[in-house]
Amino acid sequence: MNENLQKEQAISSTSSQTLIVNQQQNGNNIASASTNVAQKPRMHSYNAGLPKNFVKQTLNKNAQKNATEQKNAQKKSNQNVASKSSNLKINTQKNTQNSVIVDVNNRNLNQMIGIGAKGKKQRQNNKALRVMFLGGVGEIGKNMMVLEYGNDIIIVDCGATFPYAEDMPGIDLVVPDITYLIQNKNRIRGMVITHGHEDHIGAIPYVIGDLNVPIYGSKLAVALIQNKLKEFPKIKAKLVSVKPRDIVKLGVFSIEFINVCHSIAGSFAMAITCPAGLMVHTGDFKIDYTPLNNNYTDLTRFAELGKQGVMLLTSESTNVEREGNSISEKAVGKTLDDLFAKYKDNRIFVATFASNVYRLQELLDLAEKYGRKVTFTGRSMVNVTETAYKIGELKFNRNLFIDIDKVNYYKDSELLIVTTGSQGEPMSALTRMASGEFQKIKLDNNDCIIFSSSPIPGNEKSVNNVINNLYKIGCTIIYDQLAEVHASGHAYREELKLIHYLLKPKHFMPVHGEYRHQKLHKDLAISMGEEDRNILLPQIGDVIEVHSKGIKKVATIPSGNRLVDGLGYGELESVVLRDRKQLSEDGIAVVIMSMNKTGEITSGPEIISRGLVYDGEDTLVKEAKQFIIDTINANPERQTDYAIIKNDIRRSLSNFFFRKTKRRPMVLAFVFEN
Ligand SMILES: [Zn+2]
Ligand SMILES: [Zn+2]
Numbered sequence: 001m002n003e004n005l006q007k008e009q010a011i012s013s014t015s016s017q018t019l020i021v022n023q024q025q026n027g028n029n030i031a032s033a034s035t036n037v038a039q040k041p042r043m044h045s046y047n048a049g050l051p052k053n054f055v056k057q058t059l060n061k062n063a064q065k066n067a068t069e070q071k072n073a074q075k076k077s078n079q080n081v082a083s084k085s086s087n088l089k090i091n092t093q094k095n096t097q098n099s100v101i102v103d104v105n106n107r108n109l110n111q112m113i114g115i116g117a118k119g120k121k122q123r124q125n126n127k128a129l130r131v132m133f134l135g136g137v138g139e140i141g142k143n144m145m146v147l148e149y150g151n152d153i154i155i156v157d158c159g160a161t162f163p164y165a166e167d168m169p170g171i172d173l174v175v176p177d178i179t180y181l182i183q184n185k186n187r188i189r190g191m192v193i194t195h196g197h198e199d200h201i202g203a204i205p206y207v208i209g210d211l212n213v214p215i216y217g218s219k220l221a222v223a224l225i226q227n228k229l230k231e232f233p234k235i236k237a238k239l240v241s242v243k244p245r246d247i248v249k250l251g252v253f254s255i256e257f258i259n260v261c262h263s264i265a266g267s268f269a270m271a272i273t274c275p276a277g278l279m280v281h282t283g284d285f286k287i288d289y290t291p292l293n294n295n296y297t298d299l300t301r302f303a304e305l306g307k308q309g310v311m312l313l314t315s316e317s318t319n320v321e322r323e324g325n326s327i328s329e330k331a332v333g334k335t336l337d338d339l340f341a342k343y344k345d346n347r348i349f350v351a352t353f354a355s356n357v358y359r360l361q362e363l364l365d366l367a368e369k370y371g372r373k374v375t376f377t378g379r380s381m382v383n384v385t386e387t388a389y390k391i392g393e394l395k396f397n398r399n400l401f402i403d404i405d406k407v408n409y410y411k412d413s414e415l416l417i418v419t420t421g422s423q424g425e426p427m428s429a430l431t432r433m434a435s436g437e438f439q440k441i442k443l444d445n446n447d448c449i450i451f452s453s454s455p456i457p458g459n460e461k462s463v464n465n466v467i468n469n470l471y472k473i474g475c476t477i478i479y480d481q482l483a484e485v486h487a488s489g490h491a492y493r494e495e496l497k498l499i500h501y502l503l504k505p506k507h508f509m510p511v512h513g514e515y516r517h518q519k520l521h522k523d524l525a526i527s528m529g530e531e532d533r534n535i536l537l538p539q540i541g542d543v544i545e546v547h548s549k550g551i552k553k554v555a556t557i558p559s560g561n562r563l564v565d566g567l568g569y570g571e572l573e574s575v576v577l578r579d580r581k582q583l584s585e586d587g588i589a590v591v592i593m594s595m596n597k598t599g600e601i602t603s604g605p606e607i608i609s610r611g612l613v614y615d616g617e618d619t620l621v622k623e624a625k626q627f628i629i630d631t632i633n634a635n636p637e638r639q640t641d642y643a644i645i646k647n648d649i650r651r652s653l654s655n656f657f658f659r660k661t662k663r664r665p666m667v668l669a670f671v672f673e674n
Helices: 003-008 027-039 054-064 067-085 179-183 204-211 219-229 299-308 329-342 357-369 379-390 404-409 429-434 460-473 493-503 515-527 574-586 617-634 642-661
Strands: 018-020 090-094 100-104 129-135 144-149 152-156 171-176 188-192 215-217 239-241 247-250 253-260 267-274 277-281 312-316 347-351 373-377 415-419 447-451 476-478 507-511 542-547 550-556 561-565 568-570 588-595 601-610 666-673
Touching: 129 179, 129 277, 129 312, 144 267, 152 253, 152 267, 171 204, 179 204, 188 204, 188 247, 188 253, 204 219, 215 219, 219 239, 219 379, 267 299, 277 299, 299 493, 312 493, 329 347, 329 357, 329 447, 347 429, 357 373, 357 379, 357 415, 373 379, 373 404, 415 429, 429 460, 447 460, 460 476, 493 515, 507 515, 507 550, 574 666, 588 617, 588 642, 601 617, 617 642, 642 666
Parallel strands: 152 188, 188 215, 215 239, 277 312, 312 507, 347 415, 347 447, 373 415, 447 476, 588 666
Antiparallel strands: 018 100, 018 247, 090 100, 129 144, 129 542, 144 152, 171 561, 247 253, 253 267, 267 277, 542 550, 561 568, 588 601
16 A cells, blocks of 8 residues: 555545444344444444434535645644554443443544545555455464555454474464554554454464554453463553444444354454445354353344345355354263263363363363362463453352362362363373373373364374373273264354355455365355355455455555564564574584684684484594595685685585485584684
């Protein structure tokens, strides 16, 4: 995006107010609200304390301004944005109707942006919504979608990915490249979060400091983000929690949060309206007709939106390869109950995802029912439980818990141990218990271990290792191939079809999936009568323009991985990764020597080596030393430029090691003048 484009935008970003309206008060309210949306997609100011025609009036006013004025205003505005955005503050107040009004700032956006000024060249369709992907397409992980209309930008989700150890040694986390967002920082009105899973909120601490925009999400998502940010005391983020059917206005966008069922509480789909039309983003979801806590996917609302006319659907694709419908969480609860009854004399362990609040609730209820005390292993498990308990998403009796050091005072039949490590993570309690390295709990053949989870693709091998080790100890093991002890949080084919059926979108982009998932999801949509030309498979970095008449890719923006390791965050170049890989696989050799001004060796060379993985490392090092001396002496014109000498040593020694060992250790050479 550039200055020209900004000038071209005839779109006003009028609302200096941000509204959240809860429509859930009564049925009438919902009905009237929906009609209102259909007729005037921009005016979601139902009853939130603003004049009804506020948005419209401001728009008209702006249209009347003359172009010169606006150009001047724009110059000023750019400065204003920069200086004022740091003063951004949010006042949240509740009114009598249980609606929340959020006033983001007192920025005068009308003045700040060159509203109504039409440029000569129109490089992009300014009636179109631009959808950009910084992650989460062509991959499962680090979801981040950027929506842009006119001068307004909003961000949907801000996730991270855990790297496969083999690909990226020493890297803890992968987060999206946000170059584009930093360049357009002043136009970003806010970030909206679908739910609190790592692949949707994990990158926030590494991004929000640079962007300084308010974040909207469910109570649980917000609490989990807050938790995360505790480790980054310098970052001050503005977090606002919203309820299902709340509407938030951010610039020209109004975002309605729609309740969906998923493997974490507080999950939302979003109906996003801008002047280009209505877009529905499913977020991660499943359709469960018997969910826990009556936490249904709000199909009624989906149906209403479908009636209204959906210009664009972006839907998750994770389980598009699975036929039929996903298992209900209640069914899992029933299986677990049966297992607790069957193994009433055994010590029971359950490995599950820390974030699966529903599953934890089921387990705690069962512990209560069967008179077992509960202990958690794994820091993330304790963190999430505490967070969810505090905000009332998880309900339990505190007496239920015992400290892990006390487990040996209880009989097997009195214990439930809930643990992380369902993915075979090497440092997790369960993996260490299975290999006998966990001091506090020793497993034996009276232990029943339930994997209430399924391996994330890529983790199968580690999980199988753990299961094999547990069998060797003589434990009873139950995993999802043996019983319904786990339900996926992602919609299967029939559930995806229902959403397509209800929404009947004009355009469709499959997201939250690898390319093959996206492709299959496209085929599914076509089988339901959607048109090939209206479906686009977005890839990371793509800028897609979509409006009522069509959808096309128009550009790309910088995108990719930014890496986080124990030391910091940022552009850990591929060089760093290559080095780490080389070090871990082939080892290192350091050469130290000194030379005089005429290029004769005065001491050394000494070679220090680590990890060359060679039986005769001593002999090899001796040979290597001689090889260096020979190489230097072989050069009749004695080289005296140390940089060149160092390079020569590095290159020739690397080749020497390769000839001898078929490995290429990292070679560092230090040459001193003496
Ligand atoms: Zn999720
Ligand atoms: Zn996800």
